[in-house]
Amino acid sequence: SQTIHQWPATLVQPVGSPLSLECTVEGTSNPNLYWYRQAAGRGLQLLFYSVGIGQISSEVPQNLSASRPQDRQFILSSKKLLLSDSGFYLCAWSVLGEASGNTIYFGEGSWLTVV
């Protein structure tokens, strides 16, 4: 079965510091990979998605970036964090299936607090 794991689960970072969140997927090949952010009391916002190694699409202009160095690895980064970057970050994967469409499955999430 497929599993997705992301880390770290929680982190507190000062303004201006760098960020690296990592996500890996097991049990499937060539998944679509996603980074979402959920601010307090708000809906999920798609930040980046990737359909293959080295292919990144950005949905929202921001000071974050994403990379996909391997088929099942997705990394979210920032060189200098802003206070507004605080939130709940979710990595997700999907594989197009006949019965389930492009259902997205989420990792456990990473809570980021920028202070």
Place this chain on the structure above:
Amino acid sequence: GQNIDQPTEMTATEGAIVQINCTYQTSGFNGLFWYQQHAGEAPTFLSYNVLDGLEEKGRFSSFLSRSKGYSYLLLKELQMKDSASYLCAVADYKLSFGAGTTVTVRA
């Protein structure tokens, strides 16, 4: 782009039925999804509809009308553990989420 609307909050009694409505506008359509999200946790997949009609999964059912841009999630025989946020999501080339409906189940 997409507009997805769902109520902010709903309250119901244990054992009762609750229906969460979702309306949407989208330029392309590749399915409608419902997710459950408990406080502080990641969303988990509940249901997928791509054709009109009702999909039933145990105590949960989801309905879709593509012509009306409308879906609902029906929760039957409510249990305390069903207290959570329920997210409606619509797919065109990507999956976009509504803000979620917080359901509180009271004893």
